[in-house]
Structures are given as structure tokens and as C-alpha cells.
């Protein structure tokens with residue numbers, strides 16, 4: 071295998087350290103990973119960060135993050151995943167999305183340690199009814215957290231994600247009162263995820279304005295919701311924010327913790343924020359398998375398109391060698407990804423190209439392990455969820 075052109079840090083170190091691995095493979099630049107972790111902690115301003123597991127999907131990286139100052143607990147995405155993490159020693163897990171899994175609920179209520187470790191998300195009495203129906207009558211208490219819609223409503227416009235129906239302090243208080251009146255549930259938390267701030271790059275003046283306005287509205291509403299729900303239960307968890315909004319949520323005295331995950335890997339969707347400079351730590355490496363024209367190099371695999379609205383920004387990006395672009399009519403392909411540009415002139419069959427994914431944890435669904443490369447080139451293979459035989463959706 072031959073490297074061409076100007077190779078520079080970290081690319082030369084990553085390529086040299088992984089030269090024995092067959093492509094395609096995923097690689098993590100360890101110094102950047104932990105520098106990102108420190109940066110998240112700094113940005114959160116003293117508020118502990120819950121690790122968003124969906125944005126990592128490598129159990130040992132989640133566990134190593136938890137050992138660092140400034141991180142506490144996991145924000146999980148599936149109940150089956152939560153049970154698995156609890157059984158593997160994680161003792162504080164906030165499941166951020168509702169569940170309909172009978173088997174995972176039965177696993178949860180069957181074991182006191184799991185019940186103590188895991189908090190499930192609810193947003194209506196229907197969520198409670200479903201848990202009762204699936205877990206069976208007289209199930210032991212399940213820790214629950216109320217998901218509060220943190221979108222900005224401007225007239226009829228809804229700026230944010232479509233998740234919880236609970237928006238106002240009154241609505242949250244009514245749900246809290248219904249929860250505490252029922253057997254089988256312990257209300258322990260409220261969660262506010264401000265997707266329109268945390269998940270939206272600062273791409274224009276209009277976006278910046280909306281984000282500012284939303285932050286101000288949330289600062290006020292979060293306080294009211296916490297006070298209203300706090301009339302009914304002692305709240306252990308008041309969670310808000312994500313990688314893109316740590317300095318905003320961290321400054322709110324109403325919250326007890328923030329969340330961060332994507333910021334560890336810093337995929338391309340986190341490149342355009344004003345508050346921080348993206349330091350990529352996660353890549354995947356593909357090989358040139360053919361040269362259909364002198365300025366085109368076609369790679370094996372690579373069609374790892376990220377979830378969300380199917381825009382161009384969901385495509386992977388070639389970062390080394392610099393100056394390679396996808397071909398509009400093909401994009402990143404199922405098994406063939408042609409890239410065009412001057413850099414392709416010097417690429418030959420067998421050469422390697424380093425790519426970035428648009429999202430963080432999703433990249434790991436493509437690989438059984440990630441090669442974690444240290445500052446000195448020492449490489450460790452860590453299993454992804456997928457590599458551990460786990461696919462939680």
C-alpha cells in the first residue's frame with residue numbers, strides 16, 4: 071500500500087498505525103477523542119455530562135468517558151441496550167426515548183439492580199398504561215422521567231423536533247401528578263432536549279437569531295416546568311442540552327446535568343458551530359479499487375449515509391488526500407464510491423482514502439470494531455455495539 075501527496079498529522083499517524091488492517095475499517099484518533107471530551111467538560115461549565123450512547127456505540131469508549139472528571143451516567147436509546155449496559159456495570163442510565171419492548175420491560179422489572187440503574191422516558195399517561203400492560207399487573211416501581219418538548223413555538227411555527235406532547239409547565243405538572251398517583255412508577259426526572267439549538271449549526275444570521283430566542287424562552291420555561299413538577303416529586307435528574315448547546319444549558323441554574331456524545335467524535339454535522347471548533351476524531355478508511363479516469367478514483371464501499379433529512383450534508387466526506395469530491399450522479403455508493411478531483415490523479419489502485427461520517431455513532435453501525443490510535447501510534451481494537459453482536463435499532 072502506497073500513500074501519495076502531502077500526508078500530515080493526524081492522517082499519516084493514523085494510516086501508518088493501521089497499515090496492516092484490511093479496508094474498510096473505522097479509526098479513532100485517541101488524542102483528539104479525549105481532547106474533545108475535555109472540551110465538552112469545559113463548555114458545560116461545571117455541570118456533569120451524561121454520555122449519549124447512541125452517538126458513540128462503542129461500550130468501552132462510553133465506559134472510558136465515564137471514568138473522566140465531568141462525565142456522569144449514560145443517556146441510552148433503547149431499553150434492551152439499557153438493560154445490557156446495566157448488566158455490564160453501568161449504574162446510572164437515562165433512557166431518552168419511550169419504549170414498547172415487552173421483553174426489555176420484563177427484563178427491567180425482573181431485577182432490582184436494573185430497576186435502580188435505569189430511568190425510562192414517558193410523556194403521557196398512555197406511556198404509563200403501555201408499561202403497565204407490557205410489564206404486567208403489580209410490577210415493582212419503575213423510575214421514570216418526563217420528556218418536555220423544548221421546541222420554540224412562534225405563532226403556528228414549531229421550531230424543533232417532534233417528540234413529547236408536553237410543552238407547558240401546567241401540562242408537565244398534570245402528568246407529574248398522574249404519575250405519582252399511580253403504583254408502579256417513581257418520578258425522578260425531567261428532560262429537555264433543545265434540538266433546534268444543540269443540533270443546528272450556526273449557518274446564518276437567521277439561525278443564530280432563532281437559537282438565541284429559543285435559548286431565552288427555554289431558560290424561562292425550564293425554570294417554571296422544574297418548579298411545577300417539583301411540587302409533586304423530588305427530582306434527581308434535570309437534564310438538558312447536547313453537544314451543540316452545552317454552554318447554553320450549562321449556564322441554567324435549573325438543570326442538574328447536560329448530555330454530550332457527538333462531540334467526542336465530532337462528525338461533519340458538528341463542523342459549523344460558533345461556540346466551538348470541531349476537532350474530528352472518528353474516520354473510516356477505504357481503498358481505491360479502480361481508476362475509471364485519471365482524475366477519478368473509485369473506492370470500495372462507502373455509502374454510509376447518515377439519518378435525518380436526505381440532504382447533501384448526510385453524505386460522508388473525503389478528508390485525505392484533500393481535494394476529492396463525490397460525483398453528483400453517484401454519491402457515496404453501496405459498494406463503489408467514485409471520487410473526482412486533482413488529488414485522484416496521483417491515487418493508484420490499493421491506495422487509501424480517509425473519510426468522515428456525517429454523524430457520530432452511526433458510523434460504528436458499519437464496523438465490528440474501531441482502531442483506536444494513540445499519540446505514539448499504538449493501536450487498540452475496540453468492539454462496537456455491532457461487534458459485540460448488538461443491534462438496538
Ligand SMILES: Cc1ncc(COP(=O)(O)O)c(C=O)c1O
Pocket residue numbers: 122125145166263268311312313314329330331332333
Ligand atoms: C434527548 C437527547 N439529548 C441529547 C442529545 C444530544 O446528543 P449529542 O451530544 O450526541 O448531539 C440528543 C441527540 O439527539 C437527544 O436525542
